[in-house]
Structure formats: structure tokens, C-alpha cells
Amino acid sequence: MCSARYRKENEAVISRLPPTKEERSFQAFLWNRKAGTVLGRTASSWAKIGLFYIVFYAFLAGFFSLLMFVFYQTLDYHVPKYTGEESLLRNPGLSFRPRMDYIDDLRPTIFYSPKYGKSFTFSIDRFLEPYIHRPSNAIDCLPVDEGLFSDSVCYFDIYNLNTTCSKDNDWGYETNSPCILLKLNRMFHWRPVPLLDLNELPEGLQQHINSLADPHEALRQNAWVWCESKEVEIEQLSPGLPISFFPYFNQKGYLAPFVFVRVLNLSVEQKVTVRCRAWASNIQHQRDNRLLGEAVIHFQLY
Structure with a gap:
């Protein structure tokens, strides 16, 4: 029991230690083998943020397309929308x-x-x-x-x-x-x-x-x-x-x-x-x- 408690306390102390020079390098930022991260993110983190932006921009594109479709229904390709006193x-x-x-x-x-x-x-x-x-x-x-x-x-x-x-x-x-x-x-x-x-x-x-x-x-x-x-x-x-x-x-x-x-x-x-x-x-x-x-x-x- 004491041994397990001692190990946990040591791990907590080690986790609070500043990163080593190797961990602070640009190469480690690109690919950290120990933490399993690419550009500071794990594979699951990249998957979640990628899915979010795909859904977000797909919604924006669809919303913009819908607005343009409605707008073009109001136009006549041969006659200006406003003429005479309305122009x-x-x-x-x-x-x-x-x-x-x-x-x-x-x-x-x-x-x-x-x-x-x-x-x-x-x-x-x-x-x-x-x-x-x-x-x-x-x-x-x-x-x-x-x-x-x-x-x-x-x-x-x-x-x-x-x-x-x-x-x-x-x-x-x-x-x-x-x-x-x-x-x-x-x-x-x-x-x-x-x-x-x-x-x-x-x-x-x-x-x-x-x-x-x-x-x-x-x-x-x-x-x-x-x-x-x-x-x-x-x-x-x-x-x-x-x-x-x-x-x-x-x-x-x-x-x-x-x-x-x-x-x-x-x-x-x-x-x-x-x-x-x-x-x-x-x-x-x-x-x-x-x-x-x-x-x-x-x-x-x-």
C-alpha cells in the first residue's frame, strides 16, 4: 500500500517538472513519439477538430448557396429590377x-x-x-x-x-x-x-x-x-x-x-x-x- 502511494506521489512530482530540452524542440512539436502527438495534438484530437470544421464550413456553404438561390429568383436577366421612379x-x-x-x-x-x-x-x-x-x-x-x-x-x-x-x-x-x-x-x-x-x-x-x-x-x-x-x-x-x-x-x-x-x-x-x-x-x-x-x-x- 505504501509502495503504491509512494509511486503515485513520485509520478505527480515528475509530471510537474518542466519539459526537457528535447521535449521543447521543434522536432518534438512536429512529432512527439512519447506523447503520440502531431503538431501538439493526438490523432483523436485532430479527428474531432477536423470533423467540426467540415460540418461548420459545409453549413456555411449551404447557407450561402441558399441565399444566392433565393436572390437570383428575384432577378430578371433582361430587365433591371428597378427602373423609372424606383431607380x-x-x-x-x-x-x-x-x-x-x-x-x-x-x-x-x-x-x-x-x-x-x-x-x-x-x-x-x-x-x-x-x-x-x-x-x-x-x-x-x-x-x-x-x-x-x-x-x-x-x-x-x-x-x-x-x-x-x-x-x-x-x-x-x-x-x-x-x-x-x-x-x-x-x-x-x-x-x-x-x-x-x-x-x-x-x-x-x-x-x-x-x-x-x-x-x-x-x-x-x-x-x-x-x-x-x-x-x-x-x-x-x-x-x-x-x-x-x-x-x-x-x-x-x-x-x-x-x-x-x-x-x-x-x-x-x-x-x-x-x-x-x-x-x-x-x-x-x-x-x-x-x-x-x-x-x-x-x-x-x-
Whole structure:
């Protein structure tokens, strides 16, 4: 009895002794033959913790998959979930080509030389590729059409545009009079409401509309894009966007109307700012915000 008690007391004392140098080594941490542990855990301990994490992550993956499944049931792959008054967008933004570099305090700047203008020419050419061939469901829309509400689309004929900008002259980028293309971004079920009061439009645009054969009819049939610059002259021969091309609702082959604007006679090293706005009754403007109907483009010729 005493001998057994003595052995237990000795074992208790030994168990409280600090581990030996061999037991504290990294090799012993990786594999301790005496304790039967790997990385400080026995086989049963590793099995328990492994089973726990398998069940835990399987539950998380299943829960996430269920949420995604429910979420995707609320989406339509052809129509945005929120349009019109429910959407955060009140009107489409004004976008332009060519694509450009951002220099000088991150302002969009077309920084080019007539000798090296091919990249800008290529940007416009690539944008116009879908316009070259007439879509199979395209129709010739009349200016007075009430808008598109079927699977057909209006045909936008790029070969009959009233502009001096063309592929033959490389869109002006081999001269000091480059062109820019402007259009409204696509926005579901949105249709521009024409401005019928000339006094609400810029003075230059008023003069252009008054020079047309029927100014009142032109006002009724078009939204407008008009650009101005304090440094150079701007050529805008056809600034109207026919309302008959709207609304957009993801029709196959839809091609948005656009206008060309030409900046005339840039001087070398001259920094030029061109400010463009889209005009319709239901287009809001915010200065320097192309998402709200305004675009500002900077030019510099070198």
C-alpha cells in the first residue's frame, strides 16, 4: 500500500517538472513519439477538430448557396429590377468617344499629335463597327414615331450623317481639327421629353434650330446635344437625337443615336476645354458630371 502511494506521489512530482530540452524542440512539436502527438495534438484530437470544421464550413456553404438561390429568383436577366421612379438614375449620362488618357489632375484629356492620332481613330472605328451592317430587325423610323414598343429597332444610318467627320479623314485626328462622338447612355424605359421652349436652350443651339426649315417640328422630334468652348470654335452641323429611337428595353440589335462635334483649328500646346450638355425636359444637369447629362472634354495638340 505504501509502495503504491509512494509511486503515485513520485509520478505527480515528475509530471510537474518542466519539459526537457528535447521535449521543447521543434522536432518534438512536429512529432512527439512519447506523447503520440502531431503538431501538439493526438490523432483523436485532430479527428474531432477536423470533423467540426467540415460540418461548420459545409453549413456555411449551404447557407450561402441558399441565399444566392433565393436572390437570383428575384432577378430578371433582361430587365433591371428597378427602373423609372424606383431607380436611382433619373436620366442617362452623356458619354463620348474616343477613349482617352487622364492627365492634368485626372481630367479627361485628348492629348494627341496629327502624326500619332491612330489610337483615337481606332477608338471611334471600333465603336462604329455595329453600325456598319443593318440589323435584321431594323426599321426606318419616322421622326414623328411615338417610340419603340416592340422587338424592332430604328436603323441609324451612319452614311447619311450631316457632318464633316468621317473615316476618310480619320475623324480629324490627322489634322488640328479633331472630332468627338457623343451619345446618351442606354437607360431602360426612358424616353426624352422634348423642350418646346427655345428660350430654355443655349443661344447657339437656338440659332441652329431657327435656321432649320421647321424649328417647331425639330423641337418636337429631338433631344439635343450641344457643346461650347471659350477657346476655340466648335462645328455642330446636326446636334439632334431623334426621340423615335427611344425608349431602350434591351432590344436585339439596338443602336443608340449619336452626334459628331468637331473642334476647329487647335493650336500647338493650346489647352482647350469643351463642355457638352444633353437637352430635354427630363434631363437633369450637374456641372462636370457626365452621369447627369454633361460631359467635359479637354484637348491639347502637341
